[in-house]
Amino acid sequence: MKAALDYFFNAYSAKFSLEHAWRELRHDQKWSSTYLPKDVGKKKRKQVLEVDTEDEVGGPEGRPVGVKAAKASTKRKKSGKEEELSELQAIMEVKQKLSKLKLFDRLLAKKDPLNETETSLKLKFMSEML
Incomplete structure (x- = not known):
């Protein structure tokens, strides 16, 4: 505990003033999961498989269009040719x-x-x- 307090003082150049709260909450269920080893819990992100990009004909793929960008693109006014085409189809x-x-x-x-x-x-x- 003394080493932890010294480390906090060196890192933040201030004395740790919430020791009473730490003693009360250290065995609480909410905080007990944060001290588990890293490989025990579930991982939030899935591991990405590496793909050889040398065999692909095109360049690297860009990010997919987001929901907001897709909605905005449908709301934008169509270009002249697209508008004429839609009128002709109608x-x-x-x-x-x-x-x-x-x-x-x-x-x-x-x-x-x-x-x-x-x-x-x-x-x-x-x-x-x-």
Whole structure:
């Protein structure tokens, strides 16, 4: 104990003033685990296996994108070409829906009996709408 007090005084150039608290808490369960040998407890980090980087074609991999950075990148405004592409895709989807609706209307308006393909197409359109 005297050696520990001398070491503290040399390291911090002040007398250890909490000896009474140390004596009270030294056998407490919370503090007893800190004095176990290092290889007895669980390790917090897993050991990383070393991989030969000489065989790889590309350069070293960078860090993965974090959660906050990924969210921020989705919130940023898209560049001009990406915005035009998304607009074109939306227009194409609307055109496809309209063409399906027109075909469905034609099938419903048809007075002659429907053949098998027309009937299956009509049922398919009905299931898509619901």
